[in-house]
Amino acid sequence: MEEEIREFQEYFSTALKDDVFNLIQGYPKVRSLAVDLAVFAQQYSDLAAAIMEKPDDYQKAAEEALRKTVEALGGQVLQGSGKPRVRFYNLPGKEILVQYLGAEHLNKLVQVQGVINLMTDIRPKMQVALWECTYCETTTKNYPDKSGLKPPILCGKCGKKEFVLLESTSDFVNTQYGQMQDLLERVQGSSTPSHIDVWFEDDLTNVVMPGETISITGVLRLMPRLEKGRAKSSIYGKAFDVVHVKKEEKEFEDISISKDEEQKILELSRNPRLQELIVGSIAPSIWGHKEVKAAIALQLFGGTPDKLLSDGSKVRSDIHVLLVGDPGVAKSQLLKFTELLAPKCIYVAGRGASGVGLTASAEKDKAGEGWVLKAGALVLASGGLVAIDEFDKMDKDDRANIHEALEQQQISIAKAGIVTRFKAKTSVLAAANPKLGRFDSNMQVADQFDIPPALLSRFDLIFTMRDVLDEPRDRKVAEHILKGLQQSAGVKAGTSEKVKVEGIESDLLRKYIAYARRTVFPRLTDEAMEKIKDYYLELRLLGNKTQTFPITARDLEGLVRLSEAMAKMRLSPAVELQDAEFAIALKDFVLKDVFVDKATGKLDTDVINLGRSHAKADRIRTILNVIRELERQVDLVETNEVLKRCVESGLDEQEAMRVIEELKRQGELYSPKAGFLKTAVSRTWKE
Known part of the structure; x- marks a missing residue:
């Protein structure tokens, strides 16, 4: 050498x-x-x-x-x-996918790109072991591998086999174990990313966190496996000894776009029917739901990232969309199609996803020797999208874990002395069923959402998808579905074919989205800003007249995100008037569908943000005040007397009874015996 x-x-x-x-x-x-x-x-x-x-x-x-x-x-x-x-x-040649690492790469230097999904804390590793012969005290060095410590076979001086390990004089190095998986954008559709164990040593420890995209150069090693306690298996595992690590910052950099494809993308961006073509390419096998598809399209493009306010705080650029609908209205199909189309997406079902599985966790490792930081779906899909089906079926504690991720785009961990944050710049597309299974046209829409108001308020757009009995519409739906089935009858079962979409081929649309996200960062023009401001002030003025809150400052930020996404869809560096108008039209549709108080017909965001409209809050206050006033006179208050006084105060008797029943379910009131009411606690109800 x-x-x-x-x-x-x-x-x-x-x-x-x-x-x-x-x-x-x-x-x-x-x-x-x-x-x-x-x-x-x-x-x-x-x-x-x-x-x-x-x-x-x-x-x-x-x-x-x-x-x-x-x-x-x-x-x-x-x-x-x-x-x-x-x-x-920076090895000459292409990087290798984790799924392709095999026997031909063993003990060779290779380069792999992926995302870290698990990382332990730092532990000392013995790299040079010093052994002392128990007979002649001669010391011997050897080099442990990952299969464990092994004493020398014989003492070089006296030939004996008894040794004691001198830990205090052996040589140690910091080491850290992690797990890396293939990038989601390099895995087609719903395929499962491959994983590999990775080992970091010395000054490479504490360099990367779960959820970060990295490019690593290292040596592929064999990991022996034990079967039935002692016997070695002929099938080996594999691990990666890391030599160099580089963090990757750019979104979708790994999605390859040729010069010809770039030319097609630019030509498509100049098509006057661009918005119509893209929206029509979202789940074309599903009839209707144009507004929902438009929202998903904007979500895939996202707003302008990395915006900072004057005080240094960051503004969220990712768009969150919630679909609440009756059974059989294609909610799950929309989510699954989005998973196939999005350049980077993870699909999870609410029943099978825990809160820590969605966010992140710090857990004891299997050996009980330390802590392992695990990244969940929202961290692993950072820079992309997470589709959560059956959102309403998730455990309440699990749903609470995603609050911070939805708004702050980070996940904080504080457990057993570990205090850290994970990046979770992820859009969420969630689907849920109404509380009673189907929407009841006689009830307030927001009352039928089985999701806490604090979580609902994090979504930029909330859509209801109802299965309405309508003969002309039903005819069109049936014709659309049957025609699609007729055209697909020639496709053989089990074949893997590309998803065909109306207007734009799916692979091109996928690359169009990736190209827009990594090259276009639109900024608001004065005209667009004035349009959004006028719309906001108009609704605030309306609220002043009706004593409601039709729109809030949080909605204002959402309108900007939607406008930026529309500009990004056009590959425009500027958010123009037409972009703001499209965003406003979509927001207006949602407000009129979800945020109208059924009792008054007025727009009121409190139905979502607080779980009850401003008018309903007044009704609750009136009813509780009536009951408390009567409680000062008698021990038990008659329900009929409460209803009588509520009617005298201008309330509808049936509505008053509905509110009383709701307060009983919430624990504010209870019936000590039939026909009587009592407040559960002596306190003043606050709006």
């Missing part, structure tokens, strides 16, 4: 001389020299190829050359765990 060491030393002292000086000045805090292997190969092609074929041998040669180079330049470094490391990266 003398010739190879000389070549390494020559390269380090010339091409990387400044980097070596930086290492000397920063040592021991800085103790790695990064070597771009693609650049190195231009000068030493044979040696670069040898490094990739036999990385263990040439890694040692490179680090010996680095030691000599440092000493030649007047520096001093430690040996053992403190010695400087050479970290090769």
Whole structure:
């Protein structure tokens, strides 16, 4: 290896001389020299190829050359765990997917890109074990591997087999275990991403967090498996010893777009029917629901990311959409199609997803030796979308875990001394059923949502999807479904065909979305800003007259996000008047469908944000005040007397009775015996 060491030393002292000086000045805090292997190969092609074929041998040669180079330049470094490391990266050729790592890559230097979904805390690893013979006290070194510590076979001096491990004088290095999976955008449709164990050592520990996208260079190793306690299996596991790690920041950078495809994307963006074509390409097998499809289209494009306010706080750019509908109205189909179309998406079902499975967690590892940080769906899909079906079936505690992720776009963990945050810049498309299974036209729409108001208020758009008995509409739905089935009759079962969409081929649309998200960052024009402001002020003025809250400042931010997404759909750097008008029309549709108080016919966002309209809050206050006034006179208050006084106060008797029953369900009131009421606690009800 003398010739190879000389070549390494020559390269380090010339091409990387400044980097070596930086290492000397920063040592021991800085103790790695990064070597771009693609650049190195231009000068030493044979040696670069040898490094990739036999990385263990040439890694040692490179680090010996680095030691000599440092000493030649007047520096001093430690040996053992403190010695400087050479970290090769940017290998010539393409990166390999985790799912394709196999026997041909064993013990070779390869480069893989993926996302970290699990990470342990730092642990000391013995890299040089020192053993003492119990008979002659001769010490012997060996190098443990991942299969465990093994004493020497024989003492080199006396030939005995009894040894004791000298832990205090053995050499240790920091190590960290993680798990990496293929990027979602590189996995087609609903395919499951492949995983691999990864090991970080020395100055590579505490560099990455779960949920981060990284490109790693390393050596693929075999991991022996035990069967029936002791017997070795002939099937081995695999793990990755990391040599170099680089964080990837750009969205969808891994989705390859050729020059021809880019030209098609630009031509499509100039089509005057662009918005109609894209919306029509969202689940074309499903008839109708144009507004819902438009919302999903805008959600896929998203708003302008990384906006900062003057005080340094960030503004959410991801759009959250909730679909609440009767059974059989294609909610799940819309979610599944979105999963296939979105460049980066995770689909989960509410029944099978726990709160920590959606967010993140800190748990004891299987061996009980430390803590493991696990990233959930909202973290792993950061920069993309999570589709949550049966959102209403999730446990209440689990739903509470996603509050922070929906608004702050981060997930905080504070457990057993671990305090950390995960990035969760993820859009959420959720689907749920009404509380009673189907919508009841006689009830307030918002009262039929089995989702807490605090969580509902995080969604930018909420749609109701109702199965209405309507002969002309039913005829169109039937014709659309049957025609689609007729056309697909020739497709053989079990074949894997691309999803065909009306107007735009699905692969092109997928790349169009990725191209827009990574290259277009629109800003509001004065005209668009004035339009949004006028709409907001108009509704606030209406609320002042009707004593309701038709719109809030949170809705204002949502309108900006929708407008930016519309501009991004057009690949426009500016949010223009037409974009604001489209966003306002969509918001107006939702307000009139969901946010109207059925009793008064007035727009009121309190029906969602507080779980009751302003008018209903007044009715509750009136009823409770009547009951408390009567309680001062008698121990038990007659229900009929309460209803009589409520009618005298201007309330409808049936509505008053409905409110009383609701207050009983909520625990505000109870019936000590039939026909009588009593307040559960003595307190003043607050709006």
